[in-house]
Amino acid sequence: MNEVSIIGLDLAKNIFQAHGAAGDGSVLFRRKLSRAQLLDFLSKQPPCIVAMEACASAHHWGRAIGSLGYEVRLIPPA
Numbered sequence: 228m229n230e231v232s233i234i235g236l237d238l239a240k241n242i243f244q245a246h247g248a249a250g251d252g253s254v255l256f257r258r259k260l261s262r263a264q265l266l267d268f269l270s271k272q273p274p275c276i277v278a279m280e281a282c283a284s285a286h287h288w289g290r291a292i293g294s295l296g297y298e299v300r301l302i303p304p305a
Contacts, residue, residue: 231255231272234297236279238288247272270295280304 229249237244243265247256260268265288269277274296279285281301289299 229255231275233276233278234269234272236277236288236292238279238282238284266291266295269297274298276300278302 231247232250233248235246241261243260245258245260249255258268269292277292277297278300279302281303285301289301293299
């Protein structure tokens with residue numbers, strides 16, 4: 228049960244926070260990533276759901292992450 232089933236991504240200007248969880252909700256990783264590191268890091272993870280808050284840059288990142296085979300879900304900021 229150590230396979231990532233969802234990655235929560237907090238977008239920011241320069242540093243992003245990635246939080247990986249298994250199907251049972253247990254934390255598998257917490258990583259601080261720069262813009263340059265994000266796509267390289269995700270390309271090494273198994274395809275799963277990536278959830279992020281909908282903001283101005285979320286659509287750009289959603290398209291880039293989706294092209295790696297991930298299912299991207301944008302969550303309203305409420």
